[in-house]
Amino acid sequence: MYFCISxxxxxxxxxxxxxxxxxxxxxxxxxxxxxxxxFQATKKDFEGDITIVVFAFLRFVKGNxxxxxxxxxxxxxxxxxxxxxxxxxxxxxxxxxxxSYFTNSYNNIHKTKNFGFVAPKVNEKAVMxxxxxxxxxxxxxxxxxxxxxxxxxxxxIMKASGKKVYKTQIINDRxxxxxxxxxxxxxxGNNETPESTGLKGDKLVxxxxxxxxxxxxxxxxxxxxxxxxxxxxxxxAPLLVEAQEMLLKWEAGDEEIVSLWKTMNQWVYTxxxxxxxxxxxxxxxxxxxxxxxLLGKDVVANGLEKGVFYKKEDGxxxxxxxEDGLDEKIVLRSDGTxxxxxxxIGTAIERFKDYDLDxxxxxxxxxxxYHFKVLFLILDKLGYDxxxxxxxxxxxxxxxxxxxxxxxxxxVVDADDLMEEMTKTAGExxxxxxxxxxxxxxxxxxxxxxxxxxxxKYYILKVDPKKRILFNPxxxxxxxxxxxxxxxxxxARIQSILRKATFDYTKEITSIELHEKERSLIxxxxxxxxxxxxxxxxxxxxxxxxYTYDLVKEYNSFYQSxxxxxxxxxxxxxxxxxxxxxxxxxxxxxxxLLGINVPERM
RNA sequence: GGCUCCAUAGUUCAAGGGAUAGAAUAAAAGUUUCCUAAACUUUAGAUUCAGGUUCGAAUCCUGGUGGAGUCACCA
Numbered sequence: 001m002y003f004c005i006s007x008x009x010x011x012x013x014x015x016x017x018x019x020x021x022x023x024x025x026x027x028x029x030x031x032x033x034x035x036x037x038x039f040q041a042t043k044k045d046f047e048g049d050i051t052i053v054v055f056a057f058l059r060f061v062k063g064n065x066x067x068x069x070x071x072x073x074x075x076x077x078x079x080x081x082x083x084x085x086x087x088x089x090x091x092x093x094x095x096x097x098x099x100s101y102f103t104n105s106y107n108n109i110h111k112t113k114n115f116g117f118v119a120p121k122v123n124e125k126a127v128m129x130x131x132x133x134x135x136x137x138x139x140x141x142x143x144x145x146x147x148x149x150x151x152x153x154x155x156x157i158m159k160a161s162g163k164k165v166y167k168t169q170i171i172n173d174r175x176x177x178x179x180x181x182x183x184x185x186x187x188x189g190n191n192e193t194p195e196s197t198g199l200k201g202d203k204l205v206x207x208x209x210x211x212x213x214x215x216x217x218x219x220x221x222x223x224x225x226x227x228x229x230x231x232x233x234x235x236x237a238p239l240l241v242e243a244q245e246m247l248l249k250w251e252a253g254d255e256e257i258v259s260l261w262k263t264m265n266q267w268v269y270t271x272x273x274x275x276x277x278x279x280x281x282x283x284x285x286x287x288x289x290x291x292x293x294l295l296g297k298d299v300v301a302n303g304l305e306k307g308v309f310y311k312k313e314d315g316x317x318x319x320x321x322x323e324d325g326l327d328e329k330i331v332l333r334s335d336g337t338x339x340x341x342x343x344x345i346g347t348a349i350e351r352f353k354d355y356d357l358d359x360x361x362x363x364x365x366x367x368x369x370y371h372f373k374v375l376f377l378i379l380d381k382l383g384y385d386x387x388x389x390x391x392x393x394x395x396x397x398x399x400x401x402x403x404x405x406x407x408x409x410x411x412v413v414d415a416d417d418l419m420e421e422m423t424k425t426a427g428e429x430x431x432x433x434x435x436x437x438x439x440x441x442x443x444x445x446x447x448x449x450x451x452x453x454x455x456x457k458y459y460i461l462k463v464d465p466k467k468r469i470l471f472n473p474x475x476x477x478x479x480x481x482x483x484x485x486x487x488x489x490x491x492a493r494i495q496s497i498l499r500k501a502t503f504d505y506t507k508e509i510t511s512i513e514l515h516e517k518e519r520s521l522i523x524x525x526x527x528x529x530x531x532x533x534x535x536x537x538x539x540x541x542x543x544x545x546x547y548t549y550d551l552v553k554e555y556n557s558f559y560q561s562x563x564x565x566x567x568x569x570x571x572x573x574x575x576x577x578x579x580x581x582x583x584x585x586x587x588x589x590x591x592x593l594l595g596i597n598v599p600e601r602m
Numbered sequence: 603g604g605c606u607c608c609a610u611a612g613u614u615c616a617a618g619g620g621a622u623a624g625a626a627u628a629a630a631a632g633u634u635u636c637c638u639a640a641a642c643u644u645u646a647g648a649u650u651c652a653g654g655u656u657c658g659a660a661u662c663c664u665g666g667u668g669g670a671g672u673c674a675c676c677a
Contacts, residue, residue: 043621053620055657065657091657092621135677172677289677316675325605326673333675340677369606370672396608397670435638451640463615467608468670480640481626482615489640497637534618546616546625553625560633560642580637602640 295346
């Protein structure tokens with residue numbers, strides 16, 4: 001029996017074949033059945049390409065791991081065409097795989113369009129990803145940037161992994177916080193508009209939110225100086241009372257209030273749209289809290305009948321989750337109005353009605369871990385079988401060296417300012433390097449934006465979503481090392497090579513002895529499809545970022561060690577040009593998954 | 603206080619229970635008659651502590667220390 005795997009070109013098929021061969025080998029040598037074989041890429045310091053962990057077999061076969069490894073290695077070398085050699089270190093069987101496997105594998109990849117991507121299946125259910133979900137009383141800040149980048153990127157990655165994806169946001173456009181901005185504008189606004197001030201709408205409205213807080217605090221201290229306690233003062237300050245009255249009027253549909261609300265919200269939306277555009281994110285469907293905040297009340301009534309919820313004496317409705325290790329949670333106020341939870345219950349149900357969904361991902365900060373745990377549990381108890389398919393993409397806060405960001409106190413890194421700052425820095429560095437002769441002013445501006453935003457996005461996305469980020473505006477975002485511009489630079493350099501490669505390099509190169517750098521480059525290229533699947537499964541753009549970085553690192557080393565266009569052997573020149581081209585394609589597509597553009601020159 | 607999450611080079615990040623814990627940055631040294639030096643190559647430097655499980659632990663379990671979040675008829 002001989003395992004011929006020369007016709008196989010994918011890593012998966014290679015491993016499957018090896019697994020079968022190993023099992024047969026064990027059967028033959030030890031008369032033992034092995035359940036599974038553990039593979040890993042051979043570490044750089046050792047000779048070989050694929051490593052089999054022998055320790056895992058000790059459960060099935062008693063003996064010395066080195067001896068077992070050696071016997072299996074001998075068996076594989078003899079019976080598997082592509083295993084050209086092996087060595088055993090401790091309990092690790094390192095297999096050397098023949099060049100032909102790598103060239104076959106590469107040629108297959110070379111022919112594949114959209115390498116690494118899986119097309120969505122026709123009848124499969126979709127995934128909905130919610131992200132951004134801003135309040136309409138203040139501009140977007142650094143925390144929203146992380147949220148937006150994560151949500152957008154996860155959506156794109158899931159698409160690439162073969163899912164149908166809808167991107168959505170819920171806009172928190174109602175509530176007491178909106179009324180505060182509205183009230184402050186009425187009081188102190190002098191009919192200012194975005195047009196009259198030249199301010200972005202969200203900035204203008206945000207200013208009034210801050211203004212409200214300032215005036216409110218003044219009133220509080222006045223009341224305290226008149227003998228009120230702090231608690232009383234906070235409740236009785238006229239501004240707050242008026243804001244609360246305004247909210248009641250809004251809910252009652254008061255024409256004047258609703259009209260002001262519409263106007264100011266529109267200002268904010270226009271501002272947000274501009275920021276989203278700059279950031280490069282988009283949505284397939286918007287939900288508005290003003291439309292959804294009443295949803296869920298029927299469901300609560302229903303759940304009350306079923307005994308999932310219970311009513312307290314004052315009329316408020318609760319759920320008791322103490323048996324699940326959680327607390328009691330309110331789902332409806334005593335006055336019958338909806339709380340956050342009520343709305344989220346309703347919105348989730350609504351979404352599953354609107355779309356044929358398989359999974360719903362909520363991109364929300366980890367401060368709401370508890371809320372989502374409860375939400376998912378409630379939906380489960382209400383009997384929705386899709387409740388198990390809800391996923392809270394929980395990410396860590398973005399903190400500043402000075403501490404937490406607070407909009408009211410103005411200690412935030414504004415999203416627009418930050419993007420502008422990054423673009424400016426990119427421009428300064430570019431000008432210093434001066435490689436852009438022949439570029440028009442507009443082209444340069446586009447390039448600076450590409451680089452500046454690339455640096456920012458990569459900086460945020462390369463970190464595991466779960467971890468919190470400490471953001472130091474002065475020194476955090478670099479342009480050298482493990483950064484977006486580093487990867488963009490490699491892309492630009494490859495484009496330069498391809499512009500100069502005027503010969504035909506489409507030919508398939510089959511029998512050639514591979515340079516060590518070519519081998520490791522091909523190995524890295526092979527990993528792209530499984531990286532996308534992994535990133536989708538784990539909802540982690542960081543995996544894509546890290547993969548791309550490793551690929552680029554590998555390519556730069558290759559670029560430095562061997563000539564490409566200057567290569568004398570014609571076949572080698574073609575192969576190396578092809579490899580370069582493939583690497584740049586992967587960079588471009590991987591960065592697209594992160595929402596980052598790549599430049600042709602830089 | 604209860605619950606949840608986190609702890610890795612000076613700093614910022616990696617490491618599907620597997621080998622000698624990888625990078626980047628900062629530090630020291632080197633590489634441009636050749637495809638873009640925003641690059642490449644060297645050197646030095648880390649798993650919070652104490653136990654346990656395992657052939658094998660940064661990773662799993664228990665406890666301590668330190669940090670964050672949450673425990674609203676706010677969203």
